[in-house]
Amino acid sequence: MALKTQHKRPDIIIENGIQYTSKVMLDLNDLKKVYPTPNGDYVVLENLNLQIMKEEFVTIIGHSGCGKTTMLSMIAGLNPISGGSISVLSNPIKGPGPDRGVIFQSPSLMPWLTTLENVMLGVRQVFPHAKKKEREDICKYYLSKVGLDGSFHKKASELSQGMQQRVGIARAFAIKPKVLLLDEPFGMLDSLTRGELQDVLIEIWNKEKITAVMITHDVDEAIFLADRVVMMTSGPSAKIGDILDIDFQRPRSRKSIIEHDDYYKYRKHLIDFLEH
């Protein structure tokens, strides 16, 4: 029988004397969030426990106002925790850091800067000792990946919403995060652009082997992208209500997924959860 012992770092497991690194990238432990309001404290999240594995793609769904953005912004280190803890590779987070890249619904680019300069802003901070040319090459690589190779020198103010979101994706990947946090990144886009950017996202995520956590209101998007769909209960005191494993092989095509019997089973599971 295998003898498992716990190392003092919980991501390290010693099994029969051999040391392994566990696959947990993100650990949310008894997480709590309270917002003070004029009518007293409002407990948004309570007893929220979730572990997300290295290289996993997790989508988060739940009713509007249940606390999805609150949870994501706490993982990003942008919103203080009221109780419990969040660790990245067993290190408790203390604020924002380059190990976590964030993509919001609206990318908030500097409109007077070019696409290249917008992506360079973060890269300069994260790789201060790299040569200018090296930094530019990183930015150009990711801008090309998102289909903007002809637009390096266009001002952000001249870009369509879809193009701006492409810059947002390039900017997040260019800082080489361990974890990518996405808050409804395609919510404002038309369905064609949305599909294109989902494909771009999955292609880069798969190549870079990073961990992705994405909030979406779209059940089909949640299934298409995820290894697991995490369902949050409605607030107050929201927590994880259920988790659905999505067992489709990768790479995935929309057509093959829609034709798969399990697709309707998954869809029904998620819709039943949201309707009850």
Ligand SMILES: Nc1ncnc2c1ncn2[C@@H]1O[C@H](COP(=O)(O)OP(=O)(O)OP(=O)(O)O)[C@@H](O)[C@H]1O
């Ligand atoms: N700074 C704040 N102060 C007080 N209450 C807040 C604050 N930010 C969010 N809330 C409240 O906390 C709850 C959760 O908000 P949050 O934005 O996290 O929900 P959400 O699930 O992401 O919603 P949506 O799906 O509509 O984006 C809501 O009731 C919201 O009004």
